[in-house]
Amino acid sequence: MRTLKSQEVYIPLKDAIMQSGVVLPDDILLGIEKAKREEEDGPALSVLKHITDNLSIAGKKHIPLCQDTGMVILFVSIGQELIIEGDPLEKVLYRAVEDAYEKGLFRKSVVEDPLKDRKNSGNNLPPVIYYDFLPGDRLIIKGLLKGFGSENCSRVFMLKPTDGREKVIESVVSAVRDAGGAPCPPVVLGIGIGGTMDYAAKLSKKALLRKLDQHHPDPYYSDLEKEILDQVNATGIGSGGVGGKTSALGVKIEKFPTHIAGLPVAVSVNCWADRRLEISL
Ligand code: SF4
Structure with a gap:
């Protein structure tokens, strides 16, 4: 002991x-840079540039x-x-x-x-x-x-067991589409599938703890993460909700066994200010 x-x-x-309140994790910074490279000149690129300018000032002045x-x-x-x-x-x-x-x-x-x-x-x-x-x-x-601008856009769906993969995707994408620019996109989505209503919500938060490039180890679920990311980006919401190619930087799923009669799905929406921390003692 x-x-x-x-x-x-x-x-x-x-x-x-x-x-954590001053400097974003490297994977999020890289994600924002990638979004800038892929965005065409216009309002969404301008939003992304403002985000990186803002991050630079925060880092230099040690302010939130x-x-x-x-x-x-x-x-x-x-x-x-x-x-x-x-x-x-x-x-x-x-x-x-x-x-x-x-x-x-x-x-x-x-x-x-x-x-x-x-x-x-x-x-x-x-x-x-x-x-x-x-x-x-x-x-x-x-x-x-x-942050709660994004938290207020988080949702729980108690799907039917027969609803399947397509309904899971449709539900998550509908949550993002309904939210529009409210959660300060580009967002990061944590998705909890299974358990109970409350446990799925906890899983969705746990999923947000992973880095953007830490995909689910099960290929079925890593494929699902990619499919949801592609569909969310296809909504065209874009950075700041002004229209653009990148609506989400990443999608991360956690799963758990569930009851034969249900398929709980929770989505925790995080904003570009995806502030994570980790210590090990
Ligand atoms: S960037 Fe995030 S934390 Fe900041 S106002 Fe928007 S939702 Fe809130």
Whole structure:
């Protein structure tokens, strides 16, 4: 067994959150550059150039790359041979989120009660946290700073078991088409297929943690990722929703067994500000 003091999580997580809100992962930057090369001169190319100018300024000045600095989503995987000592781990996770948002001058975007008075919590707490266990003695935390212009375009479809592949594609493409420019395209789509209604939604977020070039290991599903990407780009929504060749940078699927009577499909829509983080301790 290995021992880890929970306080040792604080600085790496805080720093990863602060970095994530300022600099996009390399695969997303490459995806945006590819979209620029493929776009014809016009409004969509202009949007992409503004995005890269904006990213350049954010990086140089160490300021948030978007005014919506998102709600933090963390996937915390705990090795079965790891003992975590000290303060409760969740308390340390909360402190890292709070301090990252304060020190990074990130907008606090979380309201305490979703319906009643919607008072801002003032510290971007709480994050949404999913826990699971892994073999080994590591603590791995992956996360997203999830903007809500795109989150509001996410959908769950409870399809019939006989609906099949074509209906899955049609449903996802309809969600993107209905959203138009609202989710700040070019988008990245995380798709969860199977499980239950809620589990499919969780899978769709988990899918967003993967890099653009990390395709599903099962060729059936990697083909499906490509087919959905092609159909989404064929909508012509384009960057910023102004019409163009690239509406999505990538599509990533996670799947899980499901009940004989159902076919849950969830799509989490992320924007070009696809802010991911990962630490391993
Ligand atoms: S959807 Fe994304 S790019 Fe648009 S405002 Fe929100 S965080 Fe920023």
